[in-house]
Amino acid sequence: QSVLTQPPSVSEVPRQRVTISCSGSRSNIGNNAVNWYQQLPGKAPKLLIFYDDMVPSGVSDRFSGSKSGTSASLAINGLQSEDEADYYCGVWDDSLNTWVFGGGTKLTVL
Amino acid sequence: QLQLQESGSGLLKPSQTLSLTCAVSGASISNGNYSWNWIRQPPGKGLEWIGYIFHSGRTHYDPSLKSRVTISVDISKNQISLRLNSVTAADTATYFCARGMKVWGQGTTVTVSS
Numbered sequence: 564q565s566v567l568t569q570p571p572s573v574s575e576v577p578r579q580r581v582t583i584s585c586s587g588s589r590s591n592i593g594n595n596a597v598n599w600y601q602q603l604p605g606k607a608p609k610l611l612i613f614y615d616d617m618v619p620s621g622v623s624d625r626f627s628g629s630k631s632g633t634s635a636s637l638a639i640n641g642l643q644s645e646d647e648a649d650y651y652c653g654v655w656d657d658s659l660n661t662w663v664f665g666g667g668t669k670l671t672v673l
Numbered sequence: 674q675l676q677l678q679e680s681g682s683g684l685l686k687p688s689q690t691l692s693l694t695c696a697v698s699g700a701s702i703s704n705g706n707y708s709w710n711w712i713r714q715p716p717g718k719g720l721e722w723i724g725y726i727f728h729s730g731r732t733h734y735d736p737s738l739k740s741r742v743t744i745s746v747d748i749s750k751n752q753i754s755l756r757l758n759s760v761t762a763a764d765t766a767t768y769f770c771a772r773g774m775k776v777w778g779q780g781t782t783v784t785v786s787s
Contacts (some may be wrong), residue, residue: 565719579744586745598774607769607777608720651720653774662722662774
């Protein structure tokens with residue numbers, strides 16, 4: 564059971580928009596900056612979003628992040644087949660005193 | 674360009690000690706105030722944070738692993754290390770190192786089996 568709750572899977576057709584949610588609590592998302600990661604099959608996680616909504620250099624601007632209260636979201640615009648991957652949210656938890664991740668969301672591009 | 678490369682013991686028997694190294698290139702560990710983290714991912718499962726170290730040597734570990742984990746830094750070799758004692762099958766995973774939870778290595782697989 565992960566501290567952060569993500570939907571196990573989402574799916575959408577190419578060129579559409581999809582959002583992935585990440586629900587936490589005041590001790591984690593409510594108080595600290597959220598990162599989002601993309602993990603392609605057999606690869607290491609790659610940072611997509613940091614500090615809730617910042618996009619690292621080199622990451623497509625089709626990816627965006629947002630946060631409200633104790634929930635965060637990742638949005639992907641203009642879906643492409645190469646976006647098929649697992650997506651994880653991650654954040655520091657002040658109560659557990661550890662970094663916590665969501666359980667991951669598998670994105671399928673139909 | 675910053676790169677991290679994990680390496681170490683790939684196959685262990687239960688009760689042995691896991692020992693991994695993360696070699697850092699393209700930047701010096703002693704520059705900047707970054708945390709150097711270890712994270713693992715059991716086969717087919719999600720990500721689990723293990724702990725971090727700063728170049729000063731300050732460490733912090735996940736409470737569930739704290740009794741078995743040691744993370745160390747070697748500034749002269751520009752690398753960090755992970756030791757995990759008394760391994761079991763539950764420690765079978767791909768182990769990643771990461772700077773500041775932003776830049777990740779490609780990972781190294783560790784299997785614990787009798």
